[in-house]
Amino acid sequence: MTSHILVLGAGMVGSCTALHLALRGHAVTLVDRREPGRETSYGNAGIIQREAVEPYAFPRQVGKLLRVALKQGADVNYHLAALPRLAAPLTRYWAASQPQRHARIARDHAALIAHATTEHQQLxxxxxxxxxxxxxxxxxxxxxxxxxxxASAQARRLAEAHGLRIELLDAAGMARAEPALRRPVAGGVHWLDPWTVADPGELVARYAQALVQHGGRLLRGDATSLAxxxxGWKVRTDEGEVQAGQAVIALGPWSDALLQRLGYRYPLFVKRGYHRHYRSATPPQVSLYDLEAGLVMGPMRQGVRVTTGAEFAALEAAPTPVQMQRAEALARELVDLGPPAEPEPWMGARPCTADMLPLIGAAPRHRGLWLNLGHAHQGFTLGPVSGRLLAELVDGRTPVVDPAPYAPTRFG
Ligand SMILES: Cc1cc2nc3c(=O)[nH]c(=O)nc-3n(C[C@H](O)[C@H](O)[C@H](O)COP(=O)(O)OP(=O)(O)OC[C@H]3O[C@@H](n4cnc5c(N)ncnc54)[C@H](O)[C@@H]3O)c2cc1C
Structure with a gap:
């Protein structure tokens, strides 16, 4: 039976959820305080990561931990003031990263990732x-x-296990493949299955426009007014109060505040990240992930976008773009970046769960309330399949993947 459904949050996850619900005949109102795709889903590295079968584990090697603790890389930074609040979810993240548990989690992550490009293609x-x-x-x-x-050994293992295509490149191969490199490198791994998007926020905006073309409504409103x-449920929008039988929380990193108000205590936290565009005359052909430096740089509509790794800090704390400065300097060693395209770096926050899997399914203690959040490093990749899965759960249809690993009941 179809019904009126509110979807809160028009990032990649909420927009895909709203579109999938509308495609199944529901009357959908997608609510955001901004235009669609202007937050985390705008500022990411824009890679539809078909290869990201294993989620990022908490580092367990002493050397790496020491480097993190001493804030030496561009990959990780943290705010001391945030650590007391982060201690509980990070302890659980550490436990979930234990190799055997991580292998089980990776199996469930891979089940979603397997649909990344095919589900994006439909939308x-x-x-x-x-x-x-x-x-x-x-x-x-x-x-x-x-x-x-x-990394080549790891890539070969993952490619074999998951049917992914790779090309291993030595120093000469890398220089031939990527003329933008201004110095010799040891080599590279070309993952052939992922896709890249020239303007990630624009892709979300297009999905939200498709929702409107399929009968959905897109309204400005404040999700914190959900009651x-x-x-059912109601929320305040610029066009007055909107009531619906059901509601979906897809507020990415802002979900936790609303969930807490509703009485839920999930082990959620954010990994903030930065980007900046550069007006390079010689941009790379495809996105480059420099794992040792902890940065990604890719050709985008706005210029070469350099993105940083994770910053453990409070969502609303003031930006501290030290990683961006380091990432810029390290990226300049590899590619002639040119001048920055905007005065300040952008900052966003990856919405993370302690067990590295998103929360997709019914809210345990509220009828007609659904969750679709916590997609961490791969929310841009996983929006379409997560939206489809949530819509199939709402309809009681056979879901695209077994939903049990992502059930919001799993944290008790
Ligand atoms: C530097 C960086 C690089 C990344 N690179 C990649 C990548 O290459 N590939 C990939 O798959 N993922 C990547 N990610 C992760 C990905 O961007 C996120 O997982 C994804 O964007 C999360 O989408 P979302 O829809 O859950 O959240 P968001 O895109 O943040 O959407 C949440 C929405 O909720 C709205 N909202 C918040 N509060 C309210 C309120 N009170 N009322 C109304 N609306 C509200 C916001 O305006 C926003 O539109 C990266 C992230 C970062 C930070």
């Missing part, structure tokens, strides 16, 4: 957004032979 076709997408994969690039050897109304 790209509906939204007529093909011109934004490049299907040439992206490259890991390595400065040291030791890092190249370790029970009769047997």
């Amino acid at each position: 790209i076709t509906l939204a007529d957004a093909g011109a934004l997408v490049r299907r040439q994969g992206y490259r890991w690039v390595f400065r040291s032979p030791a890092a190249l050897d370790a 029970a109304a009769g047997s």
Whole structure:
């Protein structure tokens, strides 16, 4: 039976959820305080990561931990003041990263990732957004032979286990493939299955436009005004109060505040990240992930976008773009970046759960309330399949993947 459903949050996850619900005949109102795709889903590295079968584990090697503790890389930073609040979810993240548990979690992560590009393709076709997408994969690039050897072995293992296509490149191969490199590197791994998007926020906006074309409504409103109304839910929007039988929370990093108000205590936290664009005259052909430096740089509509790793800090704390400064300097060693395109770096926050899997399913203690959040490093990749899964759960249909690993009941 179809019904009126509110979807709160028009990032990649909420927009895909709203579109999938509308495609199944529901009357959908998508509510955001901004235009669609202007927050985390705008500022990411824009890679539809078909290869990201294993989620990022908490580092367990002493050397790496020490480097993190001493804030030496561009990959990780933290605010001391945030650590007391982060201690509980990070302890659980550490436990979930224990190799055997991580292997089980990776199996469940891979089950979603397997649908990343096929599910995006359906929405790209509906939204007529093909011109934004490049299907040439992206490259890991390595400065040291030791890092190249370790990563090549890992890539071969993952490619074999998951049917992924890779091309291993030595120093000469990398120089030929990527003329933008201004110095020799040890080599690289070209992942051939991922796609890259020239303007990630625009892709979300197109999906939200497709929702409107399929009968949905897109309204500005404040999700924190969500309240029970009769047997359903209501929220305040610029067009007045909107009531619906059901509601979906897809507020990315802002979900936790609303969930806490509703009485839920999930082990959620954010990993903040930064980006900046540069007006390079010689941009890389495809996105490059420099794993040793902890940065990604990719050709985008706005210039070469350099993105940083994780910053453990409170969502609303003032930006501290030290990683961006380091990432810029390290990226300049590899590519002639040119001048920055905007005065300040952008900052966003990856919405993370302690067990590295998103929360997709019914809210345990509220009828007609659903959650679709916590997609961490891969929310841009997983929006379409997560939206489809949530819509199938709402309809009681056979879901695209077994929903049990992502059930919001799993944290008790
Ligand atoms: C530097 C960086 C690089 C990344 N690179 C990649 C990548 O290459 N590939 C990938 O798959 N993922 C990547 N990610 C992760 C990805 O961007 C996120 O997982 C994803 O964007 C989360 O989407 P979302 O829809 O859950 O959240 P968001 O995009 O943040 O959407 C949440 C929405 O909720 C709205 N909202 C918040 N509060 C309210 C309120 N009170 N009322 C109304 N609306 C509200 C916001 O305006 C926003 O539109 C990266 C992230 C970062 C930070």
